[in-house]
Amino acid sequence: MSSKQGGKAKPLKQLKVDKKEDDEVLEKQKAIEEIIKSASAIKDHLTSFVAFRQYDRNGFGDQLSSPVKKCIQNLLKVNMEDPYGPEWPMEEKVKRREMVAPEARYIFVWEASDDFVSDNILTHDYRSNCQCSDKKHLVGFVHFRFTVEEDIPVTYVYELQLENCARGKGLGKFLMQLMELIACKNRMGAVMLTVQKSNTAAINFYNKLRYIISATSPSKVDPLIGVEKSYEILCKTFTSDAKSKLEEISCNLKDG
Numbered sequence: 001m002s003s004k005q006g007g008k009a010k011p012l013k014q015l016k017v018d019k020k021e022d023d024e025v026l027e028k029q030k031a032i033e034e035i036i037k038s039a040s041a042i043k044d045h046l047t048s049f050v051a052f053r054q055y056d057r058n059g060f061g062d063q064l065s066s067p068v069k070k071c072i073q074n075l076l077k078v079n080m081e082d083p084y085g086p087e088w089p090m091e092e093k094v095k096r097r098e099m100v101a102p103e104a105r106y107i108f109v110w111e112a113s114d115d116f117v118s119d120n121i122l123t124h125d126y127r128s129n130c131q132c133s134d135k136k137h138l139v140g141f142v143h144f145r146f147t148v149e150e151d152i153p154v155t156y157v158y159e160l161q162l163e164n165c166a167r168g169k170g171l172g173k174f175l176m177q178l179m180e181l182i183a184c185k186n187r188m189g190a191v192m193l194t195v196q197k198s199n200t201a202a203i204n205f206y207n208k209l210r211y212i213i214s215a216t217s218p219s220k221v222d223p224l225i226g227v228e229k230s231y232e233i234l235c236k237t238f239t240s241d242a243k244s245k246l247e248e249i250s251c252n253l254k255d256g
Contacts, residue, residue, distance in 0.1 A: 075140075149192060155191045173208075
């Protein structure tokens, strides 16, 4: 003879409450999935931002031409080999896989021509050794994706890379502003990114743009583990829900 073990059965009222909560969670998940799906389906995120139309080449990770892929790989190696140090050989393999993923989205920056003149765009003549096509020179790019962190739809900036000749002119700030506009336009709760602790120039750059260490960063999840990690996860939130889940109060890049 056997008998069922366990606690008392939940009252009917409690079961109804639990079912309602489960339904709300499922509805929220569906809504988030739809937001990500809609944002990812847009082929040209610059259409809504006329001031940024100089950067008129959008790209998808699985549609990059061989010359463009080579340019991206070269720029990544030049910029990131030192910050990653001995971790670079392994990290380079990871980044090469990430860059061609179907969910990867790109904004490319080509050297400016004399035809572009506007108070709202940068018109410096950025010279580059990377000629990709039609005698155009790639001087920078942003690799970003629409994803979910802690049940919050976010724009995650995987890479923001500029040639040395294109730095110090406000272009990096300009591109991050574009990322924030795209995030808000597509109902994302935040912009997030990862930065190497050894990359002090990048840390200072994002600090000035008011990005803070996220509550999801290893140093905030567990300080003991965080000490062993070579990176921090940063964020800038746009909604109260995102703020409550992704931020740490009074935490900036100089802390820790």
